[in-house]
Amino acid sequence: MAVEGLEGYSPIACEYANNPRNVGPLNVFNAYAKVKGDCGDTMEFWLFVQEGVLKKAAFATDGCAPSRACGGMLTVLAEGKPMKKVKELQAEDILDALGEVPQAAEHCALLAVESLTAACRNYQQQRGAACPSNQSPQKQNDMQESQDRLQARLGRIKHKTAVLSGKGGVGKSTVAVNLAMALREAGNKVGLLDVDIHGPSVPTMLGVEGKLLDGNADGLLPIDCDGLKVMSVGFLLTNQDDAVIWRGPRKMGVIEQFLKDVVWGDLDYLIIDSPPGTGDEPLSVCQLIGSLDGAVIVTTPQKVAAVDVRKSITFCRQLDVPVLGVVENMNGFVCPKCGEITHILSSGGGAKIASDMKVPFLGSLPIDPRVAVAGDSGTPFVRHHAESATAEIMRDIMQPIAGLNQKHNLDKAENG
Numbered sequence: 001m002a003v004e005g006l007e008g009y010s011p012i013a014c015e016y017a018n019n020p021r022n023v024g025p026l027n028v029f030n031a032y033a034k035v036k037g038d039c040g041d042t043m044e045f046w047l048f049v050q051e052g053v054l055k056k057a058a059f060a061t062d063g064c065a066p067s068r069a070c071g072g073m074l075t076v077l078a079e080g081k082p083m084k085k086v087k088e089l090q091a092e093d094i095l096d097a098l099g100e101v102p103q104a105a106e107h108c109a110l111l112a113v114e115s116l117t118a119a120c121r122n123y124q125q126q127r128g129a130a131c132p133s134n135q136s137p138q139k140q141n142d143m144q145e146s147q148d149r150l151q152a153r154l155g156r157i158k159h160k161t162a163v164l165s166g167k168g169g170v171g172k173s174t175v176a177v178n179l180a181m182a183l184r185e186a187g188n189k190v191g192l193l194d195v196d197i198h199g200p201s202v203p204t205m206l207g208v209e210g211k212l213l214d215g216n217a218d219g220l221l222p223i224d225c226d227g228l229k230v231m232s233v234g235f236l237l238t239n240q241d242d243a244v245i246w247r248g249p250r251k252m253g254v255i256e257q258f259l260k261d262v263v264w265g266d267l268d269y270l271i272i273d274s275p276p277g278t279g280d281e282p283l284s285v286c287q288l289i290g291s292l293d294g295a296v297i298v299t300t301p302q303k304v305a306a307v308d309v310r311k312s313i314t315f316c317r318q319l320d321v322p323v324l325g326v327v328e329n330m331n332g333f334v335c336p337k338c339g340e341i342t343h344i345l346s347s348g349g350g351a352k353i354a355s356d357m358k359v360p361f362l363g364s365l366p367i368d369p370r371v372a373v374a375g376d377s378g379t380p381f382v383r384h385h386a387e388s389a390t391a392e393i394m395r396d397i398m399q400p401i402a403g404l405n406q407k408h409n410l411d412k413a414e415n416g
Contacts, residue, residue, distance in 0.1 A: 006065060010099030017065035021072035022079075024058030027311070028278065028318045030287070033118030037111035041067050045119040048318060051290045054078050054086050056318060059115070066105035070094050070112040078116060087120050089113060150260040150288065157191070157267045159293045159404045161324065162285060164316070166308020168276040171329040171365070172298045173201045174375055175397070176273035179296070181380040182398040184228045188268040191222060191229040195255050195285060196275045200234035207378020211235060219261040226383075231262050252284040259288055269401065277308075278315040286319045293404050294324035296362065296397075301331055301349040309350070313357045324400045325360035326350050333367045334390065341366050362397045366390060
């Protein structure tokens with residue numbers, strides 16, 4: 001239904017006013033601003049920036065139809081551009097794209113540009129970086145060297161996969177550890193990065209808690225666990241009972257240091273045990289790495305966990321991270337005497353979510369008491385119970401990740 005009072009507007013302007021594009025908020029964003037114009041209208045902008053490019057933009061306004069048209073058109077003009085080009089957009093660009101617009105409505109285009117500019121400033125502040133013109137040449141050089149070092153490290157890793165969960169307590173770290181070890185057992189060069197800052201359990205699960213980090217002139221050396229290279233926030237804690245009380249910038253700094261300063265060497269796979277949820281920490285991982293090959297999302301059968309899985313899948317899609325699949329953990333209890341599986345919780349939730357969200361379902365892991373014992377004793381389950389049905393399921397779950405390297409080798413062979 002057309003909006004009244006748009007005489008003198010082009011068909012494109014009327015379309016954008018009637019059906020505004022990219023109305024916010026975004027579920028995942030790293031910049032935001034709200035501006036009130038001289039006319040009394042307000043406009044909000046949400047931005048998601050990755051590797052210096054504006055991947056997603058959204059807006060909202062309490063203003064008139066021309067405000068909706070101008071805000072929506074500006075999101076379309078800005079998306080996909082480097083941030084340097086985004087900041088160059090002017091009110092005239094919006095008006096030219098909309099076509100004929102009465103002069104009385106031009107202030108709406110100015111409000112849209114002011115709101116987007118404020119969001120760009122907020123992005124710079126969130127990144128802890130001032131405008132380039134305000135930076136000393138030394139600071140600019142240091143930032144560039146840091147970025148070059150990060151890319152040099154990551155360039156020696158063929159495939160990078162994150163293990164995510166919408167909430168804590170679903171067995172994400174157990175899945176990450178056993179996936180990494182299964183890949184290692186298959187003859188691959190594998191690293192395991194534990195950036196679950198508030199609950200770094202990987203050292204305990206691998207029997208390397210209390211190990212001291214070593215380094216050389218090139219950087220920090222990961223702990224070797226039977227050929228699996230391991231780095232964890234847990235290695236930084238002098239006391240395992242210490243609570244990690246860090247603000248957001250410091251958390252991101254630690255994650256960046258692990259990626260930039262750890263001497264991983266040549267790896268076929270880096271498995272990243274990410275913090276739960278869809279907040280700053282997993283967002284930092286995805287932003288810093290820039291090109292994850294995929295994510296495995298772990299859930300349990302309960303409905304409350306299932307809701308969070310949908311958020312995790314949406315999170316990945318907005319970051320352009322392929323979802324390799326969903327793993328449903330704790331699906332039934334394996335009797336240690338007879339091996340019969342009893343479904344304590346409702347089952348099939350993970351498969352249904354995967355089907356509804358059109359992503360692969362990788363399998364269901366039962367509650368096997370031996371998994372808990374293996375984790376507590378520091379002996380990876382998939383290695384020390386290799387013949388069990390649960391270990392076989394873990395190896396099946398590994399296959400989509402293993403397929404990344406097989407495809408890489410095939411492409412390399414075809415290209416000579």
